[in-house]
Amino acid sequence: MSDVQQRIDDLVKSNRVMLFMKGTAQFPMCGFSGRAIQILKAAGATDIKTFNVLEDEGVRQGIKEYANWPTIPQLYINGEFVGGSDIMMEMYESGELQQALAAA
Template sequence: MTNPAHERIEKLVNANDVVLFMKGTALFPQCGFSSRAIAILDHLGLAYETVDVLQDMEIRQGIKEFSDWPTIPQLYIKGEFLGGSDIMMEMFEAGELQSMADEKSLKKAEA
């Protein structure tokens, strides 16, 4: 049996090079972890899409099952689940996120 939430999530993940499932929006994050994740992506200068899980309970629950990861935010790059804000922070500090962005030729945000 197919899960409609999982199908929607899969489409979002596959349609965008960088997508962040978060609480709130890029302009108005609704938790500190989501705010930190946005700050990292903005610092890297990457173009990204966000999905506000607070606006959609089906997605909010579905994303946890989809990734088998219990917390939000969740970052996907080129269809691959990377992790939440703690993992993003570790990868950012180690320079791994920048390297990945370069290797995968991720689009830069428009100025």
């Protein structure tokens, strides 16, 4: 495992709710990342750890390989890959996201 992959793995496994996004929770730098934060807050997530991939090109590329998922944002709950903002919205609307967050 490369240093970047190890760093990503450590972040994913050491944070209950981990969101890799463009920008920060306070200042998202893309619409999908902003939507992901809004969905998480609406679902009742309180302890959201974020990583701004725009500040680290290695992580920006590495996260796509880590989950074999081509887009950002990417959400992980309890070390498990959940998906991007579209999947988050579907899960929120069905109640699955709230359940996953509650179980975390």
